[in-house]
Amino acid sequence: MLRSTPGCIALAALAIAAAPLAARDKSALPKELPPVFEAVVNCRALTSDSERLACYDRSVAALAAARDKEDIVVADRTTIRETKKGLFGFTLPKLRLFGGAEGKEEEIKEIESTISAVRDSADGLAVFTLADGARWKQTDGGATFARPGLSIHIKRGALGSYLASVDKGAFVRVVRLSQ
Structure with a gap:
């Protein structure tokens, strides 16, 4: 039985x-x-x-x-995808921590989120905190008019750069900040 x-x-x-x-x-x-x-x-x-x-x-x-004892970890594809989204914007070594053959792993190319906080950095450019706690800093001078509660779309740009659009506005260059 x-x-x-x-x-x-x-x-x-x-x-x-x-x-x-x-x-x-x-x-x-x-x-x-x-x-x-x-x-x-x-x-x-x-x-x-x-x-x-x-x-x-x-x-x-x-x-x-x-x-x-956390000697072994079991994760499903949804958990792995969410973890990868949380790491979006960081340069990490190529490790097979998230399954898949080398070169065949699903790559996250963009994320959608909501801005939970905005502050100005010392150089006057915006620092965005997203709903998941990720922090991104604007690196060029375009106006974003960002406020908490607005949507933000971040995508990969050329040569390892990232572009963000706040509330479907124009894209500005951004960089992921460590916590």
């Missing part, structure tokens, strides 16, 4: 999240998966129902313990 426990739910979520990976080119995947994950997958090979269930119970408990 299959039980509906948090471990079983976690296993089901893990299986659903891993399904798209199985369809991909195997060469794009890491050579080794974490042992705690391998243990869950290896339970499938057991033919006896009782042995397989006992194996799943043990390995899912170990997987949940690894998650609780």
